[in-house]
Amino acid sequence: MVHCLYIYEIQLSNNIMTDRLIKIRNKILRLLYKTVFKPIAFRQDPETVHDFIIKLGKLFGSINITRNITKLLFYYSNDKYLSQNIKGIMFKNPIGLAAGFDKNAELTAILPEVGFGFVEVGSITGEYCKGNPKPRLWRAKNSQSLVVYYGLKNDGSETISQRLSKLSFKIPVGISIAKTNSPHTINPKEAIDDYLKTYRLFQDIGDYYTINISCPNAFGGQPFTNPELLDQLLSAIARDPKTKPIFLKLSPDLSENELESILRITERYDIDGFICSNLTKNRNNEKILDKDIPEKGGLSGKVQEDLSNKQIEYIYRKYGKKYIIIGCGGIFSAQDAYNKIKLGASLLQLITGMIFEGPQLISEINRELVYFLKQDNYNNISEAVGSKHRSTQ
Numbered sequence: 001m002v003h004c005l006y007i008y009e010i011q012l013s014n015n016i017m018t019d020r021l022i023k024i025r026n027k028i029l030r031l032l033y034k035t036v037f038k039p040i041a042f043r044q045d046p047e048t049v050h051d052f053i054i055k056l057g058k059l060f061g062s063i064n065i066t067r068n069i070t071k072l073l074f075y076y077s078n079d080k081y082l083s084q085n086i087k088g089i090m091f092k093n094p095i096g097l098a099a100g101f102d103k104n105a106e107l108t109a110i111l112p113e114v115g116f117g118f119v120e121v122g123s124i125t126g127e128y129c130k131g132n133p134k135p136r137l138w139r140a141k142n143s144q145s146l147v148v149y150y151g152l153k154n155d156g157s158e159t160i161s162q163r164l165s166k167l168s169f170k171i172p173v174g175i176s177i178a179k180t181n182s183p184h185t186i187n188p189k190e191a192i193d194d195y196l197k198t199y200r201l202f203q204d205i206g207d208y209y210t211i212n213i214s215c216p217n218a219f220g221g222q223p224f225t226n227p228e229l230l231d232q233l234l235s236a237i238a239r240d241p242k243t244k245p246i247f248l249k250l251s252p253d254l255s256e257n258e259l260e261s262i263l264r265i266t267e268r269y270d271i272d273g274f275i276c277s278n279l280t281k282n283r284n285n286e287k288i289l290d291k292d293i294p295e296k297g298g299l300s301g302k303v304q305e306d307l308s309n310k311q312i313e314y315i316y317r318k319y320g321k322k323y324i325i326i327g328c329g330g331i332f333s334a335q336d337a338y339n340k341i342k343l344g345a346s347l348l349q350l351i352t353g354m355i356f357e358g359p360q361l362i363s364e365i366n367r368e369l370v371y372f373l374k375q376d377n378y379n380n381i382s383e384a385v386g387s388k389h390r391s392t393q
């Protein structure tokens with residue numbers, strides 16, 4: 001007994017030491033990012049920087065030593081508080097990389113070492129898609145947002161499925177599917193076939209699917225937010241064998257009526273949850289603080305955050321834990337992340353926060369989430385999901 005207590009005390013003091021070291025490490029990385037890397041990177045064209053980071057991440061992921069260095073610099077884990085088994089998938093922590101950063105699934109080896117709990121690759125379309133003409137990515141610095149007009153640039157479902165079929169993954173991988181951005185998919189039948197092509201090629205690859213019906217930048221708009229067309233799309237998907245959970249990614253610009261119609265259709269099918277949300281197209285938003293925002297494109301980050309939160313809250317209030325909600329939009333801190341969890345999100349995704357705050361943000365959020373959970377007397381993050389609604393009942 002005394003021996004056990006002694007070992008427990010040593011472990012506890014080791015954990016406290018490690019936690020302090022990680023806190024210092026993160027502070028140094030944050031300082032370096034904000035004073036050295038970001039000022040240089042933010043002077044360059046955003047897409048050039050994005051491409052450079054993808055090349056670097058791909059290289060670092062391919063070599064054992066650079067993977068280990070990355071882990072030493074960025075990794076954080078706390079299985080007791082942060083891990084969850086959701087729909088049979090083990091998530092070591094709730095922070096995922098949102099769709100659109102690793103469009104061609106080239107970073108799956110390095111992202112676990114950066115500390116991500118999961119990654120969503122894509123969006124992947126049936127055919128190769130070169131995207132919209134450049135420029136197609138802008139920073140709205142004062143609004144802490146990005147204006148995105150990529151138009152689903154990606155290598156296409158055949159190339160990406162071949163790339164991934166040879167790999168095994170350390171963290172869950174979500175497959176985001178969208179329809180090819182081209183006049184050929186303007187007809188609903190062709191558009192559905194395009195979704196199905198990707199769906200089928202990834203039957204045995206990855207851990208979950210996301211059906212992206214909310215890309216703001218594709219030819220023909222967002223036809224599948226129309227309930228009848230969504231019904232046709234989901235029924236076509238339902239005719240195929242279901243090999244993994246399916247999420248639906250929603251636009252934050254849906255009115256309550258539009259959202260209700262989508263939810264009514266979704267209830268008829270075996271859909272596991274929602275991603276709240278994609279980019280906002282609406283320029284009438286008080287969080288837009290920059291002048292000269294391009295007219296085209298969707299906005300991310302702080303401009304989208306409240307819309308995402310409202311949608312999480314709405315869906316959680318309506319369904320409770322019937323659906324898994326992945327909260328996405330404007331997460332720049334552990335407080336932002338915890339807020340989404342308390343509103344009803346079981347998992348979270350981000351991109352813009354990492355670009356404005358630095359890649360150590362993942363570890364910072366996870367570490368501070370543990371602190372918040374302890375403070376609120378929760379033993380695991382799953383207990384905090386939706387807690388805001390319970391305390392207001």
Ligand SMILES: Cc1cc2nc3c(=O)[nH]c(=O)nc-3n(C[C@H](O)[C@H](O)[C@H](O)COP(=O)(O)O)c2cc1C
Pocket residue numbers: 098099100101122123137146148150152176212215249277278279300301302304328329330331349350351352353
């Ligand atoms: C550069 C960029 C590209 C994106 N591309 C996609 C995409 O291909 N598919 C998708 O579903 N969402 C895409 N998104 C939207 C994000 O997945 C996310 O929903 C949105 O950016 C809000 O999260 P954030 O504020 O943390 O960035 C993209 C976002 C960014 C910033």
